Amino acid sequence: MPQTPPTHRPIQPLHLAFALDGGEQHRERFEVAHYVELARLAEIGVLDFVTLDDAPPPADGAAGRFDALAVLTQVAPATDRIGLVAAVAAPHPGPPSVPAGIVLLDRISRGRAGWTPPAPDAVASGPSGPSSGTAFAPQDGQDDASAGLHDTASAGTGPTDGWPVIAVDATLEAPRETAARHADVAYVRVGGPHAERLAYEARTDLRRRAAAYGRDPDRLTVLASLAVELFDPADAVVLADLFGDWHRDGITDGFHVRPADPPRDLARLVNGTVPVLQQRGLFRRFQPGTTLREHLGLDRPVSRAVDRSADRAGGRSVG
Template sequence: MPRELHLAIELNGTGELNGTGHHPADADPSAALTAAHWTDLVRLAEQGALDFVTVGDRLAPPPDGGGDRIAPPLDGSGGRLDAVAVLAQVALVTSRIGLVPTVNTTHTEPFRTSTALAGLDIVSAGRAGWQADVSTTGARAVGRVSRASAAELWAEAADIAEFAARLWDSWADDAEVRDATTGRFTDPDRLHQVDGDGPHFAARGPSMVPRPPQGRPPLAVALDVHDSDGQWELAAGHADVVLLDADEPVTARLARSALLHRTAEAGRDPDALRVLVRVAVDLGGGAGPRPHSLPPADTVRFTGAAADLAGLLADWHAAGGADGFHLLPASAPADLPAVVHELLPPLRERGIFRTGYTGRTLRDHLGLPHPADRVALRPDTAR
């Protein structure tokens, strides 16, 4: 029996200004500013039993506005909603699919990162994840004066990922008592003081939010074989999912092997890491291929019929370089129906993709264990 693959889809281009995919010409640019747009897309992805959806976010100014412009165009075409807020809304009308927003660690306070993601995991009943990203261009939009190098920003991202995990661990799984007779909400002996003192920030715990249902929402890191060592260190040291750019099966296999080796060197279990190759796809939306619609990427690029894409994914999966795939559609509204109705059936016929969800949390879908409370295991940190 072949091993099942994991499958996720990006609902907007992290390098674009709207929420319609990488090719906005065939979609209403203002649609991404409505709740219906997002709920319709995610419900359809859930109908297909995809592992998770990703929603990008960015602070860079519009590309046609120059380096000094930070306001979006007045026609709404440059508008973008906060990714965590979007998926918190979607969580209320879905029940199984994983929800993975991009969080910019450069301009989001570590405590805010932790509490926002814990809140998303709670309201979604354990379906939250997050994709860490950094920004070298959005400083003026948030009032940041100094500009750090990319290496410093990725090192900061790693520190924030570690501190967020420690904050989530600052509440034991059974810290909530909810005893109406005594009026106690928590057991103080099950809360732990954590400090974040480092070169990039200073913060204190415990968290104000109970431990998330998943313990720690899974962290996804986008990675290219040519990326900086800082990005590789973040992935090896903290990621649960790596979204890998690779243009050939052998490249993916070698990169995955190197990544698993570095994960083991970081003292983590490499078997608890999922590597999904990113695939830029244009399935035509029922109207034939759209010229020049695929995003620039050093990864697999496919234009054509969904049934042919199924064969490509099956071949790559059999080559052993990927646990699954992260699809980057040319247009999410146009291509997602083809993914659900035309791509998934032949993958199921091959026995390599689920017919329905067997678990309830994102960790369940990915086959990841519930993480232990690391802080509770260190007696010196108990309050």
């Protein structure tokens, strides 16, 4: 058990997310209705959000590929509250802006969209040659707005769209700084006999880095990403015990469940694990709002451009 500070208090609330594309299944054989059904079930379980990744083009050169964003754009109108996070590449190499398709998903879902940019090794090269090697951090001399991070106000027209959540896979060292500086959510994949210690150390490290950038560490939600196989209904109770123990000990802000069999494991998570957590007072019984930011307890960010205009109007220079 990791040693927690004397002033430690249990983390509240517990956040839960689910990967719709877990396991080794061939996603191209599934219809959109399959993902709609899963997302609706996750919504019944009052989970914060579901995730879906793009798939690479077929290795044999055949036409067609799995398009996560296209799928979630169709899932959005069929759901009401569940957050929808797509892992898709930016439209060009180098430090990417939030893709227009993600902003559109945020608009269609009325504030429930999120984006996981490609990991550094996934953007190390592109059609135009090597990139900067960073996931989406600004290059030297650039500010956050020019990199397109949290500054997409012009893309949205209402109070709930134009501000998709940024969720970074911070398992490896390379994207940790990016996650600490810019992300709303950070995933850390852990497993094996030392998973608990690794999850605690990762959360502590990310919070320290966020504070070094002048951020409130509590505004960065760190999720332990776990591979899960719920073979038997009793396994759902065992999982609830693990979630409860880690929550009590301040190990993580919540969990990103990567299932072996999404339909089976989600059903047992929603019908078994979640009710146990709710009975123990560890998980909510309803969503606190209608947007993903509300689920995560995040305020709508203020455009850096707006900040600069206000500063100039007040006679202060902005570096």
